Amino acid sequence: MNEKKERYEVILAGSGGQGLVLAGIMLGEAAVREGRNVVQTQSYGIASRGGLSLAEVIIDREEIIYQQVQQPDVILALTEEALEKYAALADEGVRIFYDTTLAKPRTGANLTGHPFTKIASDLGNVAAVNILALGTMLAAIPVVKTESLAGVIRKRFKGTALEMNLKALSTGEELV
Amino acid sequence: MAKEARLVQGNQAMAEGAIYAGARFYAGYPITPSSEIAEECSKVMLKVGGVYMQMEDEIASIAAVIGASLTGAKAFTATSGPGFSLMQENLGLAVMGEVPCVVIDVQRCGPSTGLATKPAQSDIMQLRWGRHGDQIVIALCPATVNECFALTVTAFNFAEKFRVPVILAPDEIVGHMRENFSVPEPGEIAVIDRKKPSVSADRYLPFAADADGVAPLAAYGSDYVFHVSSSMHGRDGYSNNDPANAAWRVAQLHRKIEMHQDEIVLTKSFAVEDADVLLIAYGATTRAGRAAAMEARKQGIKAGVLQLVTLWPFADKEVAALAKKAKTVVVPEMNYSGQVAGEVRRVLGSGAEIRRVNSYNGEIISPQDILKAIV
C-alpha cells in the first residue's frame, strides 16, 4: 500500500506561523533531490479565503502543466479551520492528517489525528510542528523518502535547530 | 552542463537571470509581490561588484536605473502595479533617450492598492500605453520559473540591442511559485551587450542610427562626451524644436522596433497544428489553458494553445495565422476588460468568434473555467 506513485498532489493547511509554507518548500526540495519535477505555490488554489495559510506541492516525474493542486492525494490540516475546509475530501479517498491539539477529533476512514502541536511542544520546540507532522505524513504516504527530507533539514539548519528538526521528523514517523 | 537543480521561486529566478545577463545595478522600492527580487539583489550585487540602492520611491528608482545605464551599467528595477504607475513618466525618458533598461512588473490585483498579494494580468495596457506621447516598448511575460530566468536574459538582450526599456511582466502566481530549476552555465544562453561607438570622439552622435535602426551608445566617463535629453532632440542629443526633426525622432523610436518585429515577437505553441479551438494565453493562465486543452482532447475536441511570450509588440502575425485554421478562439486572462482579447479582436476583425474567460477577483483561472468556454 506504500508503493510510490508517479505524481503526488499535497496540501499543507493551517494558520500563519505554523511554518507550513516552509514545510511545503522543504518537501519540494526533498523531491528535487530525488530528481523529480516540483511546483510549490502558497495561499492560492482550490481554496484560498479566510485566515488560512496554505502551501501546495505537486511532485511529478512528468512536466507539471497546471500549477495548482486539483486532486490532492494527501492533506495536512493543522487547525480546525483547515480541517473543516477539507474534511469532506476524506470521503473521496483523500488521506488527511490533522492536529488534534487544535482541531476537533473526527472519525472516518481516511482521517488520522495526532496531537502534533502538543508533541512538538513536549519535544521542546512548538515551531518544529511542521516537520513533525510531515514526518507522520511521509511515513504513511511516500511522497518523498524521509531521508530526502532529512537531507534538506541538514542543509537548512545548524546546531540545536538541526537536532530539534531531525528529532521532530523521527518522532513524527514513529506516530504511524 | 547545467548546475544542480534547486527549488527556486520565480522572483528569485528573475534576479538570478539579471545577474547572468550582466546586470550590475539595481535601484528599487519594495512592493508586494516583487520584493524578493530586491532582497536577492541587495545581497548579490555586493558580491558581484555591482550596486544595489533602495530609493525613496519608484520614481527615483527608475531614474537611478536610467542614470546608471547611461554610465555603462546593465540596470534594472522591479515593482508591481502601483509602483509601475509611478515609473511611467521617467520610463518615457528611457524611451526618448533610448536608454537600455529592464523593469519587472509582478502584476497584482487592482485597481489602486487592490488585493496586494493576489494575482492579476491587468497591466497589459499599462505596459503598452502607460506613458504619455506616442512611443513603443517591449513587454515579455513568463509562465514558468524557467522562463522567469530565460526571459530576464532576453529582456536585457532586447534592451541592450534595441536601446529600449523592456518590461518583464509576470503575474503574482509566476513570481511567487517555486519550481525545480538549474541555472545554465555561462555561455549557455547568449548575452548581448549594447553597441559601443567606434568613430572618433569628436564625431560621435548618440542618436544617429545605424542601418539596424539603433545608434551606438557610449557611457558617461568614457572617452565619448554626449548629451541625452527628455526634450525633443537631434542626432547630437541637443534639444531641437524643428518639426521635421520631431517627425524623424518619433518615427525612429517606432521603426527600430518594427524593423525587428520577427526577432522580438516570441510565442510558444502547444498542439495547435490541427486545433479547432485555439486558446490564446500568457503567463500563468497558459498553464491552465494547456491543461484545459489536454482535457478537451480527451473529450474529442481538438484544442491547442498559443502562448504569447512577447506581449508587446503584439503577435499580430502569429495570432492571425493560427486563428485562421481554428473555428473558435478562446482568450483566458486575469482581468475584467479582456485586455489581450481586445487585441485579438483587433487582429481578427469583428466577425471572428472570440470567447473570453476572465477572472478579476484575485482568484486563479482554473482549467475547468476554461473548459467551460471550450465545450
Place this chain on the structure above:
Amino acid sequence: MSHATGIRYLKDGVLPHMWCSGCGIGVMLGAMLRAFEELDYKNTDTVVVTGIGCTGKADDYLVTNALHTTHGRALAYATGIKAFNPSLHVVVLMGDGDSVTIGGNHFIHAARRNIDLTAIVIHNFNFGMTGGQVAGTTPGGRFTSTTAWGNPERDFDICALAEVAGANYVARETPYHGWELKERIKEALDKKGFSLVEVFSPCPTHFGKNNEMKQTREMLDWFRERGLPVERYRKLSAGEKKNHFPVGKLVDRDEPDFNARYEEIRARATAPEG
C-alpha cells in the same frame, strides 16, 4: 595669472543665452564654468544633470556630458550615475520648483544619503518658465500669477532643509555676490558628500514684476540689503533676523558619503568567512 573664463565648457555659437535680462541663471552658469576650469574638470569626467524649468535649459549651452531629465527628478538620475561610477563629477542644476517643490523628496533623500553630488539650486521664488506661478519657495504673502491676493502658504528654507537632512556642505549666495558664488561652487564641487549651493536669483519678468521690484536692480538691491555674511547674520537678534538672510558657507562637515559607506558594507559582505 589670468582668470578662468570657463569658455572651454561652452558650446560654440549658443550665446546670447535664452534667459531674461536680469535673471541670475547666467551668472550662476558663468560661476560654475569658472569653477570647473579652476578645478580642471574634463568634459569626459563631468556630467551635468538638469531638471525642467528655466534652470533646466542650462545643458543646451554645455559641451560636458549632460542628462536633461524630467521635472523634479534630476537628483535621482544623478544618484544612479554617481553610485555606479564614483569617479565622475556629477553636478545637478535645478530651480526651486525642481529641487524642493516637485522634487522635495529626492532632495532630502539625496542629502540624507550624503551621495557625492553637487546640487546648484537657482531660487527665484516662483515658477518662472510657466508664467510666474507660486512655488513651495515663494514667501508667505507674496504675489504670483496664482496668488493674486498674496501667498497663503509659507516657504521652505532650502539651506536649512539640506542641513537637517544631512548634507556635508551647504552655502547660499546671490548674483550680487558673483565672486563669492564661484568660490562657494568650487568648495561644493571639491567636497565629498552631498553639497548644496543655493543661488537667490532675480526673476524680473515674473516675481519682481508681481512684487514691486520690476527693475532687475531692485531685486539685486533686495539681496544686497538683506543678504548678510553668515558670521554677521548669526549675531543678529531674532527680530532682526526676520529682515535678513545669511549668505556664505553655512554648513561644512565631513561625514562619509554614500559610496564610501557602500564599499565598507561590500568589504563586510565579501570578507572570507570565519
